[in-house]
Amino acid sequence: MDEFVTGLLAANADHAAQFDSRFDAVQDGQAPSAVTVCCSDSRVLQDAMWENTEPGQLFSCGNIGNRVIQDTASGPAVSGDVLYPIAHTGTETAIVVGHTGCGAVTAAYEDLTNGLDEPAGIEHSLGLLKPHLAPGVERLPEDLSREAAINRLVEYNVDRQIEHLRHSDxxxxxxxxxxxxxxxxxxxxGKRGEVHVINIDGEIDVDALQAAHPEIDDRIERLWEY
Structure with missing residues (x-):
């Protein structure tokens, strides 16, 4: 057995010893307070970023590009992964978590500007991002570095995912x-690992957000107000 996997199993044994009784309240169902849609990048610690250690508290989804959109026979729709807790467990908060230096946003940017040759599965995922990012690429200021451009598109992508949630029936x-x-x-x-709020119910104006949510005004920040 691979040494790293052996280590994971050992860590899981510790987890099971600590968590045994914590599952009692959620044996027969769940009612998570929020669904989070994170990028599956290994540097994005989906539960640890919230210090979440309680089973049943968060419904965590992950994919490259923190997408809420999937293709269906009848057209684009909110992904079933994201929609399930909203439709079936009474969850009334959805959090889309982008991250700086996102590889999926970077790849979509490169494909839109220079073209890429990716395996079919990756190309499909990028294809769900590119139509929504293309207008953002066109709006980027010309004097930005590549890194700055990508991190602004990270925000733009989060905004588009929020927009899709809000417009879905x-x-x-x-x-x-x-x-x-x-x-x-x-x-x-702020410190590395902090989460910065950039959009609430479609509002992206920092001043308006801070005025409406003074209790978290120091956590509201954007790189780009387009």
Whole structure:
């Protein structure tokens, strides 16, 4: 057995010893307070970023590009992974978590500007991002570095995912939609690993967001108000 996998199994044994009784309250069902849609990048610690150690508290989804959109026979729709807790467990908060230096956003940017040759599965995933990112690429200021351009598109992508949630007939109006960026590259003010709120229910104006949510005004920050 691979040594790393052996280590994972040992860590899981410790986890099981600590968590045994914590599953009692969720044996027969779940009612998570929020669904989070994170990028599956290995640097994005989906539960650890919230210090979440309680089973049943968060419904965590992950994919490259933190997408809420999937293709169906009848056209684009909110992914079933994201929609399930909203439709079946009473969850009324959806959080889209982008991150600095996102590889999926980078690949979509490169494909839109220079073209890429990716395996079919990756190309399909990028194809769900590119139509929504293309207008953002066109709006980028010309004097930006490649890194700065990509991190602005990270915000733009989060905004588009929030927009899709808000415009979907499958998502009730009562659901609060929040867009954030997880920063491990010192792009925002604050410590590495902090989450910065960039969008609440479609509002992206920092001043308006801070006025409406003074309790978290120091966590509201954007790189790009386009």
């Amino acid at each position: 499958d998502v009730p109006d009562a659901v609060t939609t929040i867009g954030v960026v997880y920063d491990f590259q010192d792009q925002y003010d």
